[in-house]
Amino acid sequence: MSRIALVDDDRNILTSVSMTLEAEGFEVETYNDGQSALDAFTKRLPDMAVLDIKMPRMDGMDLLQRLRLKSSIPVIFLTSKDDEIDEVLGLRMGADDYVKKPFSQRLLVERIRALLRRQEAVATGEIAVTEETKVMVRGQLTMDPLRHSVSWKGKDVSLTVTEFLLLQALAQRPGFVKSRDQLMDVAYDDQVYVDDRTIDSHIKRLRKKMRMADDDFTAIETLYGIGYRYNEE
Numbered sequence: 265m266s267r268i269a270l271v272d273d274d275r276n277i278l279t280s281v282s283m284t285l286e287a288e289g290f291e292v293e294t295y296n297d298g299q300s301a302l303d304a305f306t307k308r309l310p311d312m313a314v315l316d317i318k319m320p321r322m323d324g325m326d327l328l329q330r331l332r333l334k335s336s337i338p339v340i341f342l343t344s345k346d347d348e349i350d351e352v353l354g355l356r357m358g359a360d361d362y363v364k365k366p367f368s369q370r371l372l373v374e375r376i377r378a379l380l381r382r383q384e385a386v387a388t389g390e391i392a393v394t395e396e397t398k399v400m401v402r403g404q405l406t407m408d409p410l411r412h413s414v415s416w417k418g419k420d421v422s423l424t425v426t427e428f429l430l431l432q433a434l435a436q437r438p439g440f441v442k443s444r445d446q447l448m449d450v451a452y453d454d455q456v457y458v459d460d461r462t463i464d465s466h467i468k469r470l471r472k473k474m475r476m477a478d479d480d481f482t483a484i485e486t487l488y489g490i491g492y493r494y495n496e497e
Contacts, residue, residue, distance in 0.1 A: 266380055267291045269310035271301045271327065272342060273319045281314075284369045285376070298322030302330055311383075312338045312376060317354065325357065332358040336412075336424045338379040342367070355465035356472075360426040362462075382451070383425045402435045403496040405483065419477040426451050427470045430463075434484060434494035443491035467492060 268290045272278055275296065282292040293310060295301035299321040301313070313331070315324040328339055341354045341362040354362060360379055363372050400407045404417045412428060414421045423431065433450040434442055442450075444463045451466070467484065474481040485493045 265289060265291050266311040267293060268376065269293045269295065269301060269305070269313040271295045271298060271313065271319070271324070272316035273297060274316070277316075277342075281369060281372065284373065288373055290376075298324060298327035302327055305331065305335075309335055309337060312340070312380060314340045314342060314372070314376070315359075316342045318344070325354065328354065328357050328359060336422055338383055338425055340372070340375055340379070355462060356469050358424055358469060360424055379425065382429060400432070400435060402438055402494065403483070404478075405431075405435055407432055407435065416474055416477045416481065421473055421477050423470070423473060426466055427473070430466055431470055431484075431494075434492055438494050438496040441487055441491050441493045447492065 268285055270278060270281055270285070270292055271294075272281075273296050278294045278296065282294050285292045293304065295304065297319050298315075301315075302322060305313075315327060317324040324341060328341075331337070331339070336358075338361075339359045341359045342365055343354070343362050344365050361375055363375060400409075406415045407413070407428070409428075409432070412423075412425075414423050414428065414431065429450050430447055433447060447463050451463070467486075471481065471484055474483070483495050485495055487493060
């Protein structure tokens with residue numbers, strides 16, 4: 265049973281969404297502000313967190329930033345319909361997905377299940393990699409799905425599940441272009457719609473993390489209007 269942390273200052277959302285998730289077989293922990301959630305996370309991390317952005321004491325952005333210092337668990341943001349800037353910023357900070365309020369609870373459940381399936385596939389090594397060892401080496405890049413580990417020039421790089429899957433999809437065939445639609449299929453289930461901006465934001469954060477290991481990292485190339493390509497270095 266996966267444990268989902270639901271963090272929102274709206275008690276109606278906490279009550280209704282937690283009831284829906286529990287009916288779907290999830291264990292749910294609810295918090296009405298970011299600080300109380302962070303305090304709980306330091307003792308025991310959930311399998312996934314669903315965070316509202318605007319909350320008292322500590323908002324969702326601050327909570328995500330602190331969470332990403334020690335964990336790559338999947339995170340979904342709940343955003344108001346006019347918070348486009350917050351959506352992009354949240355993705356760049358390391359959120360895996362976002363759902364706009366008011367939202368369909370069925371949609372939220374599908375997003376949660378999609379991310380958990382992807383996380384499980386990465387953790388169990390079910391994502392296709394090299395046949396012999398299941399460890400993929402592309403130039404200076406090494407990826408091990410069994411351990412969810414990535415290194416560049418020998419330096420470890422911590423990626424979220426979504427970032428890992430996107431990098432893996434690009435690196436599997438160096439020199440070949442992956443369109444945004446193809447990358448969406450890698451990172452999300454078919455029934456989950458995301459727009460181009462979501463993929464672009466994940467790629468930007470992925471590049472930023474790789475450049476923390478190597479200032480000269482340029483292996484992921486943007487082909488404007490087409491997609492992205494991994495160039496083996």
